[in-house]
Amino acid sequence: MNTDKTKDKKRKLIRRYTEVGIITAVDSLLTYAGERQAEMVAQIRQFVECESPSDDAAAVNRFVELVSDTVMPFAKVKTFPGGKFGRHLVCEVELPGPKKSGQVMALGHADTVWPVGTLHTMPFRQADGRLWGPGVLDMKAGIVFFIFAVRALRELEIPVGSKVVLQLNSDEEVGSESSRALTEKNAAHSKAVLVLEPGTGLEGRLKTARKGVGVFTIRVRGKASHAGVDFQTGASAVVELARQIDRIAGFIDLERGVTVNPGVIAGGTRSNVVAAEARAEIDIRIRRLQDATALEKKFRELKPYDSRCTVEVSGGLNRPPMERSVEMARLFRTARILAREVGVELEESETGGGSDGNFTAALGVPTLDGLGGVGEGAHAAHESILIDRMADRTALIAKLIAAL
C-alpha cells in the first residue's frame, strides 16, 4: 500500500483538493471541517479503496482494522465476532469535558454491497464537485465525518456531556443478523442514536422514518410428469406458484405503505416436464409495526389452489419499522436548529429502505438517521457524494454530540 508511488499520488491529490474552494464561515466547527477538506478526502479515499463486501469477512476485517488504527489515538476500540461475517467494531471516544452522564451512540456499518475488484471498473475519483467510488456514500463518508467531528470537538476543546460510542456493523447490507443483539445492547443504554447512513436526495434530508423490512420464501411442491405423455397426472409447481404470486399481490396497500415484491422466482427443470418444485423470495415493507402481524398471518395462511400441491411459507419481518415518535421529532428539531448555525435548512424524510437505526428506534431510543454523506447512487454505479456538503455534515454531527 505505502509505496512511494501511491504516496506521491496522494500528495498530488491533496494539493489539488486544497485548491478547491474553501467554505467561508464563522462557525468554528464548520471552519475546522472546511479547512480539513483535503485531509477528509484523503481519508475517504483510503476507506473506499479498502473494499469491504459483506460476504467477504477477511476484506471487512481489513477495513475494520483500518478504522481501528485511525481512531486508536483518541478512542478505546473493541471488536466483536460476527460469525461468518467480519468483526463488529465498538469504540468509546475520549472527549473534552468533566464527568459524563448518559451515552450517545453513533451507528454505521463497515460492509458495502460491492465485491472486491469493483475498484477496477469504478475507481475512487474526484470530478464534478463530487467523490465517486464503491461505498463512498453508503457509507464510508459518514464514518469519516464522524471521525472528523470528534477530532474537531477534541481539538477545539468543546466540552461534551455524554459518553460517546461508535458502533460499526459488518453485516448491515445483508440483514444485520449477527450484529443486531450488539446494536440493541448498546442502544438500550443510550439517550440518542445518530445513524451515519447517507441523507436523502441531493439536499441531504435526514431520515426520521424508515419502513420495516421482511423476506418470505414460498416453496411449492407439485408432481412431476411428462408434459406430452402424462400431462394430466402432473401437478405443476410453477403454475401453482404463479397463482400464489397473483394472490399475494393483493396484500399490497400503498396507502398504508405496505408493499410486497416477489423479487426472485425459480422452478422447474425442463420445458417438457411438469414442474415438481418452484420457489419465490418475496420482499415486504411496512410503515407501521401493527401491520406486521396481519401480513405475516396472510402469508402463513396461503393454501394451494391445486390440492395435489403443497405450499410452504418461511421467513418474516427482519427489521421493524422506524416510526417517527414524538422524541424522534424532537431530536430532529434540535438538529434543524443546529444545522442553521452552519447555514443549512435541514429537512426530514421517510424512506422504504431499512438500516440498523430501525432496531434502535424500535427500542424507543430517539434515533436520527441519514447524517452521513449527501449524494446519490447508493448501491449503483453512479454512487457519489457532494464535496461541498462534507464540512456542514461533519459540523452538524459534532454539534449534535455536544448538544445531547
Ligand SMILES: [Zn+2]
Ligand atoms: Zn448503508
